Amino acid sequence: MIDEQVQKYSEELKKLGIEHRVMEHPDMVEAEKVQAYLNDDLSGSCPTLIFKAGDNFVALVKRGDVRLDNGKMKKALGVTNLRMANKEEFENLTGVPVGAARVFNSGLKTYLDKSIFEKEYLNGGTGSFEVTFKYKTADLKKIPGAAVVEVTDGGKARIFAGMRPTGRLHLGNYLGSAKGMLALQNMPEYETIFMVVDLHGITTPYDRAGYRENIRQVMLDYLAIGLDPEKSILTVQSRVPEHIELAYLFSTVTTIAKMSHLPTFKEKVKQYPEHVTMALLNYPVLMAADILVYKAEKVPVGIDQEPHLEVAREIARRMNQEYGTDFPAPTRFATKGEYVPSLSGEGKMSKSVEGSYINLTDDLKTVTVKIARMPTDMGGPGEVPKEGPVANIFKFMELFKPDKLEYYAGLYVQGKLRYAEMKDDLARAIFDEIRPIQERRTEIEARSGYAEKVIEEGAVKARDIAQITLKEVREKMGLNGILGT
Ligand code: TRP
Numbered sequence: 001m002i003d004e005q006v007q008k009y010s011e012e013l014k015k016l017g018i019e020h021r022v023m024e025h026p027d028m029v030e031a032e033k034v035q036a037y038l039n040d041d042l043s044g045s046c047p048t049l050i051f052k053a054g055d056n057f058v059a060l061v062k063r064g065d066v067r068l069d070n071g072k073m074k075k076a077l078g079v080t081n082l083r084m085a086n087k088e089e090f091e092n093l094t095g096v097p098v099g100a101a102r103v104f105n106s107g108l109k110t111y112l113d114k115s116i117f118e119k120e121y122l123n124g125g126t127g128s129f130e131v132t133f134k135y136k137t138a139d140l141k142k143i144p145g146a147a148v149v150e151v152t153d154g155g156k157a158r159i160f161a162g163m164r165p166t167g168r169l170h171l172g173n174y175l176g177s178a179k180g181m182l183a184l185q186n187m188p189e190y191e192t193i194f195m196v197v198d199l200h201g202i203t204t205p206y207d208r209a210g211y212r213e214n215i216r217q218v219m220l221d222y223l224a225i226g227l228d229p230e231k232s233i234l235t236v237q238s239r240v241p242e243h244i245e246l247a248y249l250f251s252t253v254t255t256i257a258k259m260s261h262l263p264t265f266k267e268k269v270k271q272y273p274e275h276v277t278m279a280l281l282n283y284p285v286l287m288a289a290d291i292l293v294y295k296a297e298k299v300p301v302g303i304d305q306e307p308h309l310e311v312a313r314e315i316a317r318r319m320n321q322e323y324g325t326d327f328p329a330p331t332r333f334a335t336k337g338e339y340v341p342s343l344s345g346e347g348k349m350s351k352s353v354e355g356s357y358i359n360l361t362d363d364l365k366t367v368t369v370k371i372a373r374m375p376t377d378m379g380g381p382g383e384v385p386k387e388g389p390v391a392n393i394f395k396f397m398e399l400f401k402p403d404k405l406e407y408y409a410g411l412y413v414q415g416k417l418r419y420a421e422m423k424d425d426l427a428r429a430i431f432d433e434i435r436p437i438q439e440r441r442t443e444i445e446a447r448s449g450y451a452e453k454v455i456e457e458g459a460v461k462a463r464d465i466a467q468i469t470l471k472e473v474r475e476k477m478g479l480n481g482i483l484g485t
Pocket of ligand 1: 164291299
């Protein structure tokens with residue numbers, strides 16, 4: 001049912017000659033969710049933001065997936081003071097709840113960011129959480145007094161990922177996630193920030209004496225696989241204390257109830273009943289701060305982290321509503337990762353299962369022995385099994401020696417497979433994959449102080465960005481001024 005207000009708004013648009021199609025959906029506040037429901041993403045949306053620019057309030061329509069450049073915005077509007085309207089101002093000016101802003105707001109000067117004209121149609125607000133309009137973007141210039149500006153940074157989408165220092169990388173981590181991070185680092189459309197999240201690592205019992213060295217080793221592993229301080233910001237979380245400050249500020253808009261009901265929290269409580277601490281409860285809040293202190297939009301993590309990302313989006317929305325900040329709604333970025341099975345026959349390769357994994361540092365002999373130990377069967381005859389230990393060996397063949405997969409599968413069918421030969425082939429292929437990583441690692445290790453230097457320089461770059469966000473948040477939360485901050 002289209003309510004009367006939306007109807008009236010639609011009439012207004014028609015009078016202005018602005019083409020729009022009406023789309024109804026269940027009551028949803030997050031643009032992300034509405035877009036997903038409509039089989040689209042943020043690049044197909046055009047949110048309207050309300051700002052106080054100098055002494056006046058203005059509306060800005062931009063594309064949902066681009067970042068605002070504050071400097072460009074001030075310049076285009078000819079003001080030195082610029083901030084987003086707070087909740088009260090927003091609702092007074094637009095007459096609709098936060099998150100439901102319409103594209104046309106009579107009485108407000110409207111600025112249209114250039115980004116919207118790259119698409120012929122974009123979905124935008126109507127004042128109702130149950131209705132979205134698909135606007136013809138060219139028609140938006142018919143909004144009385146509308147001005148076209150270029151105020152988004154048009155730059156790179158920021159990506160943040162945190163790696164917990166749980167130990168050295170193994171083959172499963174490498175193919176499952178690290179290789180994906182590497183691919184992102186090398187794509188020109190992204191700016192990547194990768195950190196060893198040592199503060200998350202101490203939310204469960206850990207080895208204090210070895211922790212520093214552990215962190216350093218993890219960093220060396222990532223450098224060895226090809227993460228490059230020239231291309232990515234690489235550092236350690238605790239070297240950027242802004243994460244902690246922002247996490248604290250975020251905790252003021254986060255309920256205990258919500259945090260204590262997260263499946264990830266409950267699992268840890270079960271696993272470590274003696275260590276149910278505030279830090280553990282606060283884990284998702286700190287993670288939200290990790291991401292949002294850089295206003296990163298994309299987070300390459302596994303599906304198990306989705307509840308945490310939802311928390312981050314909710315915190316972003318709360319902060320934007322309460323304090324007029326402009327935090328983006330970060331989404332999970334599924335990189336193409338490979339599922340690497342366990343050597344022991346069941347499940348996936350994992351550090352927590354002894355004998356299940358191959359270290360990136362294993363030499364040819366070690367790899368050969370580990371592969372030789374993999375459980376097998378009689379070697380056919382018959383179909384190659386789809387599950388179990390034999391299926392796993394064939395999965396390894398597919399991952400590391402695809403050109404010989406058919407050959408060995410054929411032998412299996414005939415009952416002529418000799419595992420010794422196949423395993424030997426496989427061990428060599430796996431070693432060929434990890435050898436260059438080992439060589440790079442040896443080279444990096446020889447440069448004394450290299451990891452430390454990367455971490456320190458990365459921290460400086462990260463803090464440059466993080467401090468801008470913190471300054472803004474402190475200001476908006478009423479924490480600045482008196483003490484000269
Ligand atoms: N929770 C993540 C994991 O267990 C690690 C992490 C901490 C993280 N902060 C992050 C991942 C920020 C991505 C972004 O893997």
